[in-house]
Amino acid sequence: MSTPISTENSTRSWSTLAAVHARWVLRTTWRNGEQLFLLVGIPLAALLAITRTDLLSTSTPPVVITTVMVVLAAGFTSPGISVAFERRYGSFAFLGTTPLPRSAIIAGSLMAIALSAIMALALLSIIAAFLGEIATNDFAVIALTAVLGLAAVVPWAFVLGGTARSETVLVLANAVFVVATLFGGVLVPASSLPYGAALAWLPTGAMVDLATNAGNAGAVSVVVLVAWSGVGATLAVRTFRWR
Amino acid sequence: MPHPLNSFPPDSGANAHNSPRTGENKAFVPGSGKNVAGRKGPALLEADGLTITYPGAVTALDGLDLEVPDSGITCLLGANGAGKTTLLESAAGLIQATSGSLRVLGTDPGSTNNRLQVGVMLQDGGMPGSARPREFLDYVSRLYPKPRDVRSLLDAVEIDPDTRAPMRRLSGGQQRRISWAAAMVGNPRSLLLDEPTASIDPVGRERLYDVLRTERERGVSMIIATHLIEDVESLADYIVVVRNGRVALTGTPEELRPRNTLVVRSAREMDTGALLAALPAGSTCQRTASDSYHVEVPTGIDPAVMATVSSWCGQHSVPPDLSVGDLRTALWSALRGGVQ
Known part of the structure; x- marks a missing residue:
């Protein structure tokens, strides 16, 4: 207890603080069993179901399906739930008393989301390679789909997680994942669904269209994803509550 | 043998102190002799007509005037709903004043300088329930340029640094102790603690009093919001009683003790x-x-x-x-x- 008291006036740099926060979010996400199940377990199960069983017959390449599932899990369900619980525990309020600025909390969270998605996709790619399911799609198109898909869904994680009660978010964020992957044109192709044409206007449908160059021309899917991103971000900025 | 509070009606001896004495504190000179730093400078907290109204027109602070010295331990005593938490949270930069002014160490609450130099313990803790105590404190310590050693801090508040239990599985008192450590991990020169002894058992409370006394010896100034007179008797160098969003009484324990x-x-x-x-x-x-x-x-x-x-x-x-x-x-x- 002999440490001299602080007279330190120099704060750590903004980018260091954002990186410290990103590392923290990554650590807590990847240690959480439920989050891992969502990020890697369920997409892996879908991959196996498509490639090794007759349970799901779809013409959509497995790499597209797993990419969209990872984007939804890493970009929406997982951050939505964790943001809601941080708010409930009051940890954002506590962090607001530390040298960590709110902008660095946001930036760090976004970095962690992107890294989580990359890690999950890398892990699934390695497993797919071992299974002999080498992706035949163009890597650049898949990467663009993942980036725009994340941009489209991440703001909505903050809209939901930043306004509703944690228990509500827990149910809704998981329900959205299940409904969107089953009936949003991902696991069951849009062409097999009666409302299939409308799915092109939702993030999941637009991601599948963009990655497979099907349905709408690629440009329209890009516009749809950017529009979801813009509307979501505007709403998130207006409605987000730190606690 | 302390009095049980609920069997203790106030007697007439304190009548002289019933009227608000706001303003008299300006002449306060730290008298404890325990402030080794002997700093001269801005007050730890200076409020001038501070009013905070919550949505729904609930007035939590109602034109509060207060100056808290930047030395020793100041206890902010008040009943539930008196405005203690609102005052501390606004001092921590979490709540904006509706009107009036509030300065902490001479700058705006929540300034970069204050975030570095003032450690805060919030009433609801703010510890993420899914994290383990040490990993969370390790994380928080990395936000500061010269943090304290996490392991020895956890030892000081009697939390096993190697526990693998997530914080939501710990008892209320244990979570409270971790919040203490989190407030101190940045090696702050001042502390704002909101009901630090709530849900901590009497033995643990004594131990934590010792931790705070040690901090005082190191020259750390602090404000402790509490509704426990026991906290005030054990720790206070300076006392502020808040009632209905205003200061009802200020003074050192010596000044407030009825002499007759x-x-x-x-x-x-x-x-x-x-x-x-x-x-x-x-x-x-x-x-x-x-x-x-x-x-x-x-x-x-x-x-x-x-x-x-x-x-x-x-x-x-x-x-x-x-x-x-x-x-x-x-x-x-x-x-x-x-x-x-």
Whole structure:
């Protein structure tokens, strides 16, 4: 207890603080069993179901399906739930008393989301390679789909997680994942669904269209994803509550 | 043997302190002699007409004026809903003032400087429930340029640094201790602690008092919001009583202790008439709890009065256990707003 008291006036740099926060979010996400199940377990199960069983017959390449599932899990369900619980525990309020600025909390969270998605996709790619399911799609198109898909869904994680009660978010964020992957044109192709044409206007449908160059021309899917991103971000900025 | 609070009606000895004394604190000189740093500079907290109204027109702070010295331990005492938490959270930069001004260490609350130098413990803790204590403190320590050692801090608050239990599985008292450590991990020069002893058992509370005394020895100034008079008696160098969003009373424990009251500890029934006959005219003696009598002497407590009361105790075969003044009475009265 002999440490001299602080007279330190120099704060750590903004980018260091954002990186410290990103590392923290990554650590807590990847240690959480439920989050891992969502990020890697369920997409892996879908991959196996498509490639090794007759349970799901779809013409959509497995790499597209797993990419969209990872984007939804890493970009929406997982951050939505964790943001809601941080708010409930009051940890954002506590962090607001530390040298960590709110902008660095946001930036760090976004970095962690992107890294989580990359890690999950890398892990699934390695497993797919071992299974002999080498992706035949163009890597650049898949990467663009993942980036725009994340941009489209991440703001909505903050809209939901930043306004509703944690228990509500827990149910809704998981329900959205299940409904969107089953009936949003991902696991069951849009062409097999009666409302299939409308799915092109939702993030999941637009991601599948963009990655497979099907349905709408690629440009329209890009516009749809950017529009979801813009509307979501505007709403998130207006409605987000730190606690 | 401390009084149980609920069996302790305020007596007339504290009447002189019932009126607000806001403003008198400007002349406060740290008198504890325990502030090794001896800093001169801006006040730890300076509020001027601070008003905070929540949505729904709930006024939490109502034109509060207060200056808290940047030394020693200041206890902010108030009932539930008095405005303690609102004041501390606005000092931490989490709540904006509706009107009036608030400065912390001479700058705006929540300034970069204050975020570095002021450690905060919030009433609801703010510890993420899914994280383990040490990993969370390790993370928080990385936000500061010169943090303290996490392991020894956890030892100091009696939390096993190697526990693998997530914080939501720990008891309320254990979570509270981790919040203490989190407030101190950045090696701050000042602390704002909101009900730090809530849900901590009496033994743990004593231990934590020692931790705070050690911080005081190091020169850390702090404000502790509490509704426990015990906290005030054990720690306070300076006392602020808040009531209905305003300051009801300020002063050092010495200043607030009624000088003309003598507390006699005795569980035995004693003949007060015999005592009053021997004391100066106008004196009163009341049994204020099952184990104590309050003797009020308008001319003050001098050696002659002490001798008289001692011999009165002797007549009843009661060991003389006398204390001049009773801080508890004054605080109790200020908390209740002088309603008797």
